Amino acid sequence: EDQVTQSPEALRLQEGESSSLNCSYTVSGLRGLFWYRQDPGKGPEFLFTLYSAGEEKEKERLKATLTKKESFLHITAPKPEDSATYLCAVQARGSGNTGKLIFGQGTTLQVKP
Amino acid sequence: NAGVTQTPKFQVLKTGQSMTLQCAQDMNHNSMYWYRQDPGMGLRLIYYSASEGTTDKGEVPNGYNVSRLNKREFSLRLESAAPSQTSVYFCASSELRVQRGTGELFFGEGSRLTVL
Numbered sequence: 001e002d003q004v005t006q007s008p009e010a011l012r013l014q015e016g017e018s019s020s021l022n023c024s025y026t027v028s029g030l031r032g033l034f035w036y037r038q039d040p041g042k043g044p045e046f047l048f049t050l051y052s053a054g055e056e057k058e059k060e061r062l063k064a065t066l067t068k069k070e071s072f073l074h075i076t077a078p079k080p081e082d083s084a085t086y087l088c089a090v091q092a093r094g095s096g097n098t099g100k101l102i103f104g105q106g107t108t109l110q111v112k113p
Numbered sequence: 114n115a116g117v118t119q120t121p122k123f124q125v126l127k128t129g130q131s132m133t134l135q136c137a138q139d140m141n142h143n144s145m146y147w148y149r150q151d152p153g154m155g156l157r158l159i160y161y162s163a164s165e166g167t168t169d170k171g172e173v174p175n176g177y178n179v180s181r182l183n184k185r186e187f188s189l190r191l192e193s194a195a196p197s198q199t200s201v202y203f204c205a206s207s208e209l210r211v212q213r214g215t216g217e218l219f220f221g222e223g224s225r226l227t228v229l
Contacts (some may be wrong), residue, residue, distance in 0.1 A: 004155075034217060043117075043203050043220030044156070087156070100146075100171065101218060103156040 002027045002092050006104035013078055013111050021073040021086055021107045027031040029093030029099070033071050034101060035064050044087055047073075078111045115139050117221035119204050125227045126194045126206065134189040134224050136204030144207045145187035146171075146218065147179060149200040162187055194228045201225050 004110045005024045013019055025033065032051050037043035048057045050066040053092040057064050061082060073086055089101040117138045126132055138145065147159040148171075158171030161179040176198060178190045188205075191198060202225075205218040 036220075041223075043205075043222050044218075046217040046219065049217055089156075100158055100161060101156075104146075105153060105155040 002072065002090070002094075002102050004088055004090055004102050004104035006086075006088050006107050008107060010108045011107070011110070013075075015079055015111055015113050016077050018074070018076045018078070020075070021109070023071040023088030023104055024069060024071070025071070025088075025090045026069075027090050027092045027102070031091040031093050033066055034089045034091070035071070035073055036089065038085045038087055040101070047086075075109070078109075080111050080113050083109055083111045117204055117206055117219055119202075121224060122222065123225050125229065126191075127229050128195060130194050131190065131192050132226075133191075133192065134202055134204070134226075134229045135162050135186070136188065136221060137186045138204075138206040138219070139185065139207060140208070140219065142206035142208050142219070143184070145181065146205040146207075147177075147187070147189045148203045148204060149173065150223075151200050157202065159202075170197065171225035189195070191226075194226075196228045199226060 003026045007022045011081050013102040032049050034049050048064040053068045055066050057061045058087045085106045087106045088104045120135045131202050143164045146161040148156045150156050160176050160179040162168045165184045168179050180188045201223045203223050204221045207218045
């Protein structure tokens with residue numbers, strides 16, 4: 001069964017304190033791994049797509065990496081505005097061209113000033 | 114750009130009542146989706162429409178029906194609401210990219226439904 005597990009469930013950081021969020025996945029052939037940010041009361045907002053092991057993508061203080069079993073979202077010198085829930089999702093080859101994603105439960109990040 | 118627009122944003126229903134959640138996208142995307150989000154459960158796919166004229170069940174379709182009205186609009190109907198359907202519902206759309214499978218999903222702001 002295709003599955004996505006994110007850890008930790010919650011993370012509290014001081015402003016400037018770098019850390020990483022983990023997304024472990026088991027899927028029958030990975031077509032793509034997606035990272036989203038979700039603010040309270042809002043819909044998820046797309047951050048990155050990774051397609052193959054070894055791939056990395058960066059955006060401001062965020063950097064996403066991918067291995068054959070997991071993905072990391074590294075946050076460098078976070079600011080309070082980075083506080084949000086970060087969602088990981090995978091698309092399996094078995095989903096064909098439907099675009100179906102399997103989501104993890106998310107990691108809620110709080111960055112204190 | 115409006116992106117993905119959902120209505121209503123909030124709704125309270127009594128058990129057994131019916132209602133329809135509306136979704137429209139202005140990005141000319143082929144695929145549209147309905148997800149529900151519950152605490153500790155993550156986002157779960159209810160129904161999706163890979164292209165205009167097609168709809169398919171997702172992970173949790175029981176108690177719901179959908180209609181892909183045209184390329185822009187995809188509605189979700191609860192025929193007889195139950196307390197277990199209390200949730201936040203998100204509509205999403207994506208551009209189908211055959212070689213990569215799909216592009217990223219663009220989500221609406223959500224519809225918060227309470228069934229008493």
